[in-house]
Amino acid sequence: MQDANISKLNFEACQKCSLCNEVCPMMAANPLYPGPKKAGPDQERYRLKDPEFYDYALKYCLGCKRCEVACPSGVQVADLIQKARLEYAPASKHPLRDAMLANTDFVGTLASPFAPIVNEVLPLKPVKAVLDGAFGIDAHRTFPKYSAEKFTTWFARHAKKAQEGFDSHVSYFHGCYANYNYPQLAKDFVKVMNAAGYGVHLLEKERCCGVALVANGFEKQARRQAKVNIASMGKAVSKGEPVLTTSSSCTLMMGREYGEVLGLPTEGYRDSLSLACKWLYEKIESGEVKLKFRKDFRMKLSYHTACHMQRLGWQNYTIELLRMIPGVQLTVLDQNCCGISGTFGFKKEYYPYSQKVGSVLFEDIRTSNPQAVVTECETCKWQIEMSTGIPVLNPISVLAAAVE
Amino acid sequence: MAGESSKPTKNREYDVIIVGGGITGACTARDCALRGLRTLLIEREDLCDGASGRNHGLLHSGARYAVSDPEGARECIKENLILKKIASNCVERTGGLFISLPEDGLEWQANFVQKCHEAGIPAKILDPEKVKREIPVVNQAIIGAVSVPDASVDPFRLTDANALDAIRHGADVLKFAEVEDFVKDGGRVVGVKVRSKDGLAEYRGSQTVLSAGIWAAGLAEKAGVHISMLPSRGALLVFGHRVADVVINRCRKPANADIIVPDDAVSVLGTTSDKVPFDQCDDMRVTPAEVELLLKEGVQLVPCLAQTRILRAYAGVRPLVSEGGDGRSVSRGIVLLDHEQRDGVPGLITITGGKLTTARLMAEMTTDLLCSKLGIKARCRTADVALPGSEKPVRKATGEYYSLAAKGRHGSEGRKMDFTGTGAELVCECEQVTRAEIVYCIKEFGVRNLQDLRRHCRIGMGTCQGNHCVRRAAEILAEELGCPELARQFVDDYLQERWKGMTPVLWGDTLREAEFMRNRYGRKDYEI
Ligand SMILES: Cc1cc2nc3c(=O)[nH]c(=O)nc-3n(C[C@H](O)[C@H](O)[C@H](O)COP(=O)(O)OP(=O)(O)OC[C@H]3O[C@@H](n4cnc5c(N)ncnc54)[C@H](O)[C@@H]3O)c2cc1C
Ligand code: SF4
Numbered sequence: 001m002q003d004a005n006i007s008k009l010n011f012e013a014c015q016k017c018s019l020c021n022e023v024c025p026m027m028a029a030n031p032l033y034p035g036p037k038k039a040g041p042d043q044e045r046y047r048l049k050d051p052e053f054y055d056y057a058l059k060y061c062l063g064c065k066r067c068e069v070a071c072p073s074g075v076q077v078a079d080l081i082q083k084a085r086l087e088y089a090p091a092s093k094h095p096l097r098d099a100m101l102a103n104t105d106f107v108g109t110l111a112s113p114f115a116p117i118v119n120e121v122l123p124l125k126p127v128k129a130v131l132d133g134a135f136g137i138d139a140h141r142t143f144p145k146y147s148a149e150k151f152t153t154w155f156a157r158h159a160k161k162a163q164e165g166f167d168s169h170v171s172y173f174h175g176c177y178a179n180y181n182y183p184q185l186a187k188d189f190v191k192v193m194n195a196a197g198y199g200v201h202l203l204e205k206e207r208c209c210g211v212a213l214v215a216n217g218f219e220k221q222a223r224r225q226a227k228v229n230i231a232s233m234g235k236a237v238s239k240g241e242p243v244l245t246t247s248s249s250c251t252l253m254m255g256r257e258y259g260e261v262l263g264l265p266t267e268g269y270r271d272s273l274s275l276a277c278k279w280l281y282e283k284i285e286s287g288e289v290k291l292k293f294r295k296d297f298r299m300k301l302s303y304h305t306a307c308h309m310q311r312l313g314w315q316n317y318t319i320e321l322l323r324m325i326p327g328v329q330l331t332v333l334d335q336n337c338c339g340i341s342g343t344f345g346f347k348k349e350y351y352p353y354s355q356k357v358g359s360v361l362f363e364d365i366r367t368s369n370p371q372a373v374v375t376e377c378e379t380c381k382w383q384i385e386m387s388t389g390i391p392v393l394n395p396i397s398v399l400a401a402a403v404e
Numbered sequence: 405m406a407g408e409s410s411k412p413t414k415n416r417e418y419d420v421i422i423v424g425g426g427i428t429g430a431c432t433a434r435d436c437a438l439r440g441l442r443t444l445l446i447e448r449e450d451l452c453d454g455a456s457g458r459n460h461g462l463l464h465s466g467a468r469y470a471v472s473d474p475e476g477a478r479e480c481i482k483e484n485l486i487l488k489k490i491a492s493n494c495v496e497r498t499g500g501l502f503i504s505l506p507e508d509g510l511e512w513q514a515n516f517v518q519k520c521h522e523a524g525i526p527a528k529i530l531d532p533e534k535v536k537r538e539i540p541v542v543n544q545a546i547i548g549a550v551s552v553p554d555a556s557v558d559p560f561r562l563t564d565a566n567a568l569d570a571i572r573h574g575a576d577v578l579k580f581a582e583v584e585d586f587v588k589d590g591g592r593v594v595g596v597k598v599r600s601k602d603g604l605a606e607y608r609g610s611q612t613v614l615s616a617g618i619w620a621a622g623l624a625e626k627a628g629v630h631i632s633m634l635p636s637r638g639a640l641l642v643f644g645h646r647v648a649d650v651v652i653n654r655c656r657k658p659a660n661a662d663i664i665v666p667d668d669a670v671s672v673l674g675t676t677s678d679k680v681p682f683d684q685c686d687d688m689r690v691t692p693a694e695v696e697l698l699l700k701e702g703v704q705l706v707p708c709l710a711q712t713r714i715l716r717a718y719a720g721v722r723p724l725v726s727e728g729g730d731g732r733s734v735s736r737g738i739v740l741l742d743h744e745q746r747d748g749v750p751g752l753i754t755i756t757g758g759k760l761t762t763a764r765l766m767a768e769m770t771t772d773l774l775c776s777k778l779g780i781k782a783r784c785r786t787a788d789v790a791l792p793g794s795e796k797p798v799r800k801a802t803g804e805y806y807s808l809a810a811k812g813r814h815g816s817e818g819r820k821m822d823f824t825g826t827g828a829e830l831v832c833e834c835e836q837v838t839r840a841e842i843v844y845c846i847k848e849f850g851v852r853n854l855q856d857l858r859r860h861c862r863i864g865m866g867t868c869q870g871n872h873c874v875r876r877a878a879e880i881l882a883e884e885l886g887c888p889e890l891a892r893q894f895v896d897d898y899l900q901e902r903w904k905g906m907t908p909v910l911w912g913d914t915l916r917e918a919e920f921m922r923n924r925y926g927r928k929d930y931e932i
């Protein structure tokens with residue numbers, strides 16, 4: 001008699017089973033957080049009645065999306081919360097700080113040429129104290145290091161030409177982190193792709209995916225940047241190239257949230273956007289790609305499924321890919337949130353919750369005692385390295401080290 | 405309201421006994437009490453058990469009647485403005501739209517706007533393109549739109565507020581007591597015989613007013629008076645959330661299912677209109693044919709209704725009177741019958757017909773008549789004095805999320821709720837009902853079960869229809885009433901009632917919810 005329910009982000013499908021609450025790490029750590037069921041579908045009905053029903057406690061949501069993974073009714077719980085924050089959240093008490101943390105590429109542009117200085121200065125006590133007081137960035141935080149030579153600069157100088165020697169190509173969305181903080185990851189990506197027989201193209205124009213902008217409420221800017229990426233990815237796809245990434249959050253943002261949260265068209269590239277590990281696994285499975293690994297490679301690793309990785313549901317591709325490397329001894333950690341959630345854990349007021357959420361994971365890591373933790377998420381890397389002292393690698397870097 | 409003070413005192417002599425605690429009876433009790441009459445209001449169930457709790461919740465601007473019933477339209481706009489003032493807490497100023505679809509043409513619109521203006525209704529023709537942009541859910545085929553000051557009104561809240569004020573001005577309210585017959589002295593009605601769980605009792609009053617809705621006809625027969633009533637049944641559908649923030653009507657000759665009203669967190673679509681025999685007035689089940697008709701017409705207003713979750717269906721019976729000019733009926737809508745004049749039965753008056761919107765006016769007319777009979781000179785003040793809960797705007801404090809919904813529902817009465825300790829605990833998540841609000845309602849309104857409780861605080865009226873909260877609510881109610889053994893019964897009875905409304909719309913998400921409920925509570929051994 002009626003067609004299927006099409007309510008916004010499917011909130012009406014909620015059956016009040018509370019499974020989402022069971023898995024929410026913030027609800028477990030923080031009594032002030034109402035939990036995904038209330039914050040999402042329940043309060044949404046009242047927010048529609050009157051924006052006054054926006055609950056300030058929604059600011060605690062980590063955006064980890066574990067609730068969404070758990071929901072048996074297909075309610076996009078975390079997207080609902082994210083959308084509500086964009087629509088109704090009151091102005092931040094730390095606008096400058098939020099802008100600084102949200103604009104990962106802008107800050108990156110500024111910091112890169114001064115990387116040695118920034119890296120020297122940031123960890124120093126007095127500077128941190130200033131950040132703590134003036135910006136509300138927690139003094140306990142270790143900052144991601146900024147690199148002196150951006151990846152894109154290196155690529156243009158040392159790698160671009162050689163890529164034209166390949167018959168087939170992939171397009172690479174490197175993200176801010178690989179460009180500014182850790183170009184080695186992007187270099188590793190190029191190495192692995194070349195080893196697989198593919199040349200690497202960069203996108204015509206790349207902007208930060210905007211995941212941090214959305215989380216911090218800068219919707220307009222996020223939308224502007226998204227449009228640039230959508231156009232560039234569309235162009236790459238129309239040339240017949242897949243768009244590959246190395247960061248799970250960028251991928252989730254561009255693959256799902258451009259459409260679901262920002263309401264932008266994603267058909268032009270969505271199905272061709274993939275994490276490098278998933279793409280590689282599929283190519284190897286189908287026999288199109290063969291990777292040769294070093295015989296002498298030995299490494300004890302623990303794999304951490306980043307929240308957004310779990311939301312994508314692609315962790316098994318990476319895990320299987322890592323298992324193909326002879327000499328890798330792999331422990332797959334239980335799925336637990338590290339607590340940092342992008343820029344959330346950098347904010348002074350949330351630092352304690354962030355650490356509390358992550359404590360289970362840190363304990364697991366220490367118990368498994370690996371040489372390195374492997375994960376696709378760069379913010380997890382900062383959090384885990386800071387909290388456990390154990391180095392964290394992107395799986396692509398592991399592959400790069402293992403290939404001949 | 406169950407508060408001991410409101411219970412009738414033995415042997416108290418009343419000036420007026422009002423039979424029927426719908427909106428008309430409650431408004432009449434308030435008016436009488438404000439004018440100093442010794443007043444008793446008697447209701448066989450809880451307040452709002454009749455048409456007053458089973459309508460559309462539309463505070464008419466009068467526009468719907470502007471063409472067919474100018475007198476009714478004028479009454480509506482006047483009352484609309486009064487209620488916005490005295491019952492601000494029960495009314496949401498949503499505004500209303502009358503949309504024209506291509507098949508409706510625009511001739512009706514021109515005449516309609518003219519007639520609205522003649523009745524004093526500020527109707528304004530809008531640019532349909534602008535309406536389409538600003539209200540994207542509205543049928544994008546519209547060729548015309550007119551704005552009018554329609555609003556959404558909560559009939560439960562409005563009835564409660566009137567009854568509360570009556571009590572505060574000395575009236576007694578007797579609920580769960582059915583008037584079975586009249587006490588007569590010669591030809592004169594001098595009181596009523598009432599059956600309740602305590603047995604049979606008599607109450608005496610100089611005047612008796614029948615405000616028993618469609619049931620007035622049957623009662624009047626017992627006093628030897630015939631009122632020719634036509635029960636007109638209307639069915640409605642409740643959708644899970646607000647699809648639009650305004651009332652949307654169709655700009656054509658009033659017909660089936662052509663109004664959608666935003667009521668609290670839901671949208672209500674209605675209504676049908678069918679003459680039914682008297683013996684079917686108590687059968688409120690909605691038929692598949694009614695659901696189909698409602699949906700078919702409803703999607704013409706707002707197409708996305710075809711994909712919106714339907715929570716339940718319900719129906720009510722309008723008390724229409726078929727006689728027009730006799731007695732003191734002043735309009736086709738409102739019917740005030742002075743049975744002394746009309747039938748030679750002194751001491752008895754009937755007030756019926758009309759609308760939720762015009763109930764205050766009906767009460768004023770009735771009380772004017774009562775006063776003239778009792779020889780009392782007192783001016784009507786109900787249009788000027790704000791109702792309880794609406795006396796002053798509520799202060800909205802951030803960081804007190806838990807009390808927001810309750811304050812929205814009860815206005816300034818919310819200050820009587822105790823949100824400390826477990827008070828802030830959320831019991832009904834869909835409708836954001838806290839323990840504090842529940843305890844307040846149990847105390848203030850004297851409820852017997854969860855069906856009564858929901859009328860006063862919306863518990864269990866949301867998406868899950870009580871699936872989630874019914875157990876916790878039952879526990880609290882049983883505890884407050886001091887009868888823990890009843891908790892189980894409360895749950896069973898409540899779900900039975902909810903299922904009645906869900907059965908006609910059992911598909912999609914509501915079917916899943918019903919299955920979930922059945923699994924949870926269908927087994928006899930579930931834990932309470
Ligand atoms: C489907 C529908 C939609 C409507 N929509 C609107 C709308 O949107 N806006 C609007 O303004 N109006 C609307 N109306 C009209 C409005 O609901 C009614 O006019 C109004 O509620 C009538 O109130 P009442 O108090 O006269 O009757 P009722 O509410 O029916 O009250 C009569 C009361 O008398 C009690 N009673 C009966 N017999 C006895 C007895 N023997 N002893 C004690 N008590 C007894 C009953 O239990 C009942 O509570 C609608 C009506 C219907 C049916
Ligand atoms: S996104 Fe994560 S933190 Fe936010 S509600 Fe869902 S599970 Fe909880």
Ligand code: SF4
Pocket residue numbers: 013014015016017018019020021036037040041070071072073074075077
């Ligand atoms: S898991 Fe899904 S269906 Fe269950 S309560 Fe949460 S949102 Fe609702």
Ligand code: SF4
Pocket residue numbers: 104105174175176177178207208209210211212247249250
């Ligand atoms: S996820 Fe990547 S591209 Fe997106 S903001 Fe973070 S670093 Fe930049």
